[in-house]
Amino acid sequence: MKEVTIYYLEMHAASELNAKTDAKGLEIRECVVKQFQYNKFLYQLIGGIWDWTDKLSESDEEWKAYAEADNLRTWVAYQEGSPAGYFELQMQEEGNVEIRYFGLAEKFLGKGLGGFFLSEALKKAWEWEGAKRVWVHTCSLDHPSALNNYKARGMKLYKTEIEKS
Secondary structure, eight states: OOEEEEEEEEESOGGGOOOOOOOTTOEEEEOOSOOHHHHHHHHHHHHGGGTOOTTTTOOHHHHHHHHTSTTEEEEEEEETTEEEEEEEEEEOGGGEEEEEEEEEOGGGTTSSOHHHHHHHHHHHHHHSTTOOEEEEEEETTSOTTHHHHHHHTTOEEEEEEEEEO
């Protein structure tokens, strides 16, 4: 049986953000026209190396309901024309904005892009009208630098859980 540690982090004000500003050529664009198929593609492209499996069994109808909902927004990072990463933000009750998915594609790992990309995700979360708190969860199966990146950007750990799989 394998143990997985889940880390929950949060930020309560935009002023807590310790942003990295060097884009290193990343261009970040919001997917204004929602297409669930693109979210599904990004989920598989980015999450494949991290064994993201929770949504793989969902039907197209479930994907559409999720990805095209009014409370979900998606941004994609491009470098030299290729999708380098993506993040999804979901507005929840009481002004909570969750970073639902965040990551870089395998070919863009280890290039120093994560700090800037996460900074942009946090900025976009705080720019969403009504945002009062931004939160995320990550786990011990994620990139070895993920937890430190969240903390370095100003997010605070507020809960840890152990799951056995």
